[in-house]
Amino acid sequence: MKPKLLATFVLSALIPLALVAAAGPPAVSLALQAPEPQTLTFYLHGDDVLGTADGSTMNATPSSGQTLQVNLADTPSWYSDPPLTGSFAEGASFTLVKPCTVGLSLTPTYTLALTNADGNEIEQLGQTTQLLGLCLGQERVRIPVQTPVELEGQRLKLTISTTAGLNVDLSLGRGTYLEATNFVESAPELEGALVLSASIEGQLADTPPGPDLTVGDRITLDVGVTNVSEAEARIREATTSFGPMTCDAEVLSPGQSMTCSTTGTVLEGPQEVPITVTGISGGQGIAIATNGFYTGVLAHLNRIVTVDSEDTVGLFTSLVLDADGRPHVSYLDFTFGRLMHVHCGNAxxxxANPGFGPVAGGVPNNVQGLYSSLALDSSGNPVISHYDATAGDLTLTNCANPDCNAALTPLAGVDATGDVGQYTSLAITPGGGFGGPEPLLLVSYYDSTNTALKMAICDVKVTLCSSFTYDAAGNVGQYTSVASNGKISYYDSTNRDLKLAWCTGLILPDGKDVPACVLSEVITVDDVGDVGQYTSLALDAAGNPVISYYDSLNTNLRVAHCGNPRCSANNSLMVVDVAGDVGLHTSLALDADGNPVVSYYDATNGDLKLLHCGDPTCNPAFNSIVTVDSAGDVGQYSSLALDAAGRPVISYYDATNGDLKVAHCTTPTCD
Structure with a gap:
């Protein structure tokens, strides 16, 4: 039997693998620089620690244990522990550092491989053979490896072998290790550690299609980062396709938030902006990804959005803008017979539209939401008048918050005397107006039982109301529109006239906080032909009524501008559009110069149109008329408001698809 050939390796015993960064942990800074590459040190162990996979362990902690023996005939292997997630970047080197050999010449082979967590080999990374010779101190054996090497929960495996069948004992001392350079950690994602929320130019951008933005504009993308874990989170890097982000903090305590920002240029069409935030929390890596969304629109194109396409929706729309220019829209879900409301997430x-869905507080099994009219109280909460077709009642719903997903108890049956509540129109008086120190709700509506015009006066919490019949001379009171001073425009179906009514006698009943009207005045504004359907009323700076309406005899759009608050003299009556059957479903607002702006339905072409008058009387020589939307049969039940720049925002019904749509024009004339 041949004698054993002995050589001495001083291989220090190790505990299970932890990672040692030669230069310490990566720095985290407000600049959010990329993580620095690390040098990892794996000390080789014998039976002083538990084995890993089907071999021994190499890890980051040296051991002061005894010298150990290994037999090269057994082809000993060491596995890195714990598994690694990250990459050895381009130029990384792998070197076994060991004591010099004492003994006869020997030529071991050193092999480095990649395995999964169970030790099953995935691929060989590199191999070298080196003659053991007499030397002093330490010897370095470099194992050539083609880089980069990506690892995701995987291990390095080091194997030492020699000529097949050669029985060689090696004495493993202390201090032998594998040195691996240029490692960039990419720890597994820590689920739920951070919550990201994207906004662009102050508008929510978490869900597609995101806000509409003008192509070529420079914009700011903000990402809110909230630490929802129970451990401190250190942010390493925040990046987007726009480029790196600048954050206003580097460490987040549990529950703390910060904002990371960057800028970019708007591209045309639907866009997705990838966002990634990385860091460390509770000793684990964080890699949270999300997307921001926007739609790049050419500057001259109006923004037209389908807001609700579920069921058959979008009839009887009413639109107002909140203090930030975000639309509120009430409307009818025809399929389920319910009142709906949306509070848009951007202009x-x-x-994402957070306030979207059925209005809370509806009466179960009743068909509600017809003829809806919407206003906002001083807290920005919607108040909606509408018709309960099942009960035949006028109903008021006062929402408890801006998104209208909670309601104060609705005063169902504000007026329940007969079949009442069709053609409602709602306005809120200024404080101190209309006979009371506090704002009041004014609701004009049609009494179908008595074919009369009525108006209810209520407190803003809808706890107390009074009602009065303003006009009962014939069949009157359809297509009402009420102003904040109580003036009401409406249609006289008997005489086919446009009329105006208002209260001339207010009293405050004993013990009541809401005044009651006991006397009214009525005047005919236009009696030429069959005029006065689809009225919409606004007041100019002098309090003079301005009314848009439909001439059904000539199928034209008309505008009346009264010469005084009572419409008793010097009225201007203008025919403003005669191109086909036009002027149904009108909605009117006045621009900063007092010029009327009217949205309306073109029944001949099935289009939504807009009139922007060039002067307060709508002289046809100065007017602008454009088609805003012609995609299918669109434009019925239009409701109009002007944003802070005087640009029209219009809600309306898409009859082709049964959808609610909103158009936001990019110019005051929508052209």
């Missing part, structure tokens, strides 16, 4: 209704 174009193109992003």
């Amino acid at each position: 174009n209704c193109s992003g």
Whole structure:
């Protein structure tokens, strides 16, 4: 039997693998620089620690244990522990550092491989053979490896072998290790550690299509980062396709938030902006990804958005803008017979719309939401008048918050005397107006039982109301529109006239906080032909009524501008559009110069149109008329408001698809 050939390796015993960064942990800074590459040190162990996979362990902690023996005939292997997630970047080197050999010449082979967590080999990374010779101190054996090497929960495996069948004992001392350079850690994602929320130019951008933005504009993308874990989170890097982000903090305590920002240029069409935030929390890596969304629109194109396409929706729309220019829209879900409300997440209704759904507080099994009219109270909470077709009642719903997903108890049956509540119109008086120190709700509506015009006066919490019949001379009171001073425009179906009514006698009943009207005045504004359907009323700076309405005899759009608050003299009556059957479903607002702006339905072409008058009387020589939307049969039940720049925002019904749509024009004339 041949004698054993002995050589001495001083291989220090190790505990299970932890990672040692030669230069310490990566720095985290407000600049959010990329993580620095690390040098990892894996000390080789014998039976002083538990084995890993089907071999021994190499890890980051040296051991002061005894010298150990290994037999090269057994082809000993060491596995890195714990598994690694990250990459050995381009130029990384792998070197076994060991004591010099004492003994006869020997030529071991050193092999480095990649395995999964169970030790099953995935691929060989590199191999070298080196003659053991007499030397002093330490010897370095470099194992050539082609880089980069990506690892995701995987291990390095080091194997030492020699000529097949050669029985060689090696004495493993202390201090032998594998040195691996250029490692960039990419720890597994820590689920739920951070919550990201994207906004662009102050508009929510978490869901497609996101806000509409003008192509070529420079914009700011903000990402809110909230630490929802129970451990401190250190942010390493925040990046987007726009480029790196600048954050206003580097360490987040549990529950703390910060904002990371960057800028970019708007591209045309639907866009997705990838966002990634990385860091460390509770000793684990964080890699949280999300997307921001926007739609790049050419500057001259109006923004037209389908806001609700579920069921058959979008009839009887009413639109107002909140203090930030975000639309509120009430409307009818025809399929389920219910009142709906949406509070748009941005000025174009193109992003996530948080206040979206059936209005809370509806009466179960009743068909509600017809003839809806919407206003906002001083807290920005919607108040909606509408018709309960099942009960035949006028109903008021006062929402408890801006998104209208909670309601104060609705005063169902504000007026329940007969079949009442069709053609409602709602306005809120200024404080100190209309006979009371506090704002009041004014609701004009049609009494179908008595074919009369009525108005209810209520407190803003809808706890107390009074009602009065303003006009009962014939069949009157359809197509009402009420102003904040109580003036009401409406249609006299008997005489086919446009009329105006208002209260001339207010009293405050004993013990009541809401005044009651006991006397009214009525005047005919236009009696030429069959005029006065689809009225919409606004007041100019002098309090003079301005009314848009439909001439059904000539199928034209008309505008009346009264010469005084009572419409008793010097009225201007203008025919403003005669191109086909036009002027149904009108909605009117006045621009900063007092010029009327009217949205309306073109029944001949099935289009939504807009009139922007060039002067307060709508002289046809100065007017602008454009088609806003012609995609299918669109434009019925239009409701109009002007944003802070005087640009029209219009809600309306898409009859082709049964959808609610909103158009936001990019110019005051929508052209």
